[in-house]
Amino acid sequence: MANLNFGDDARGISLSTRSEDNMSRPLPVRCAVASCDEPATYKIAAAWSDGQFSELKTYGLCCHAHLGTVFRAAAARRLASAAGSAESQDEIGIYRFEPGKRDRQLQRLWGLEENYRA
Numbered sequence: 561m562a563n564l565n566f567g568d569d570a571r572g573i574s575l576s577t578r579s580e581d582n583m584s585r586p587l588p589v590r591c592a593v594a595s596c597d598e599p600a601t602y603k604i605a606a607a608w609s610d611g612q613f614s615e616l617k618t619y620g621l622c623c624h625a626h627l628g629t630v631f632r633a634a635a636a637r638r639l640a641s642a643a644g645s646a647e648s649q650d651e652i653g654i655y656r657f658e659p660g661k662r663d664r665q666l667q668r669l670w671g672l673e674e675n676y677r678a
């Protein structure tokens with residue numbers, strides 16, 4: 561039975577073939593902190609929606625050691641860019657970054673966010 565029922569998620573499927581080709585050999589992504597050589601394991605992003613379609617707007621990718629730094633910087637940028645914008649955008653969230661996975665497949669780490677919210 562190869563027929564999967566994607567239901568409401570079917571909207572994003574038509575794009576998947578191309579992006580999976582591009583990501584068949586993902587390069588390691590580095591932490592956003594320039595002096596850091598660690599691979600990124602977290603993605604700082606805000607869910608964005610136009611009412612029909614939603615995606616993640618990425619603010620930064622980082623390692624565990626710089627999670628607090630990058631998260632707070634992203635939150636500050638988010639506040640600055642949200643002023644004067646009518647776009648609907650959720651709060652900044654922390655996601656587990658896994659190369660080759662699409663945004664909608666990433667796991668949001670609510671417990672970690674609580675540690676870094678002011």
Ligand SMILES: [Zn+2]
Pocket residue numbers: 591592593596597598622623624625626
């Ligand atoms: Zn780092």
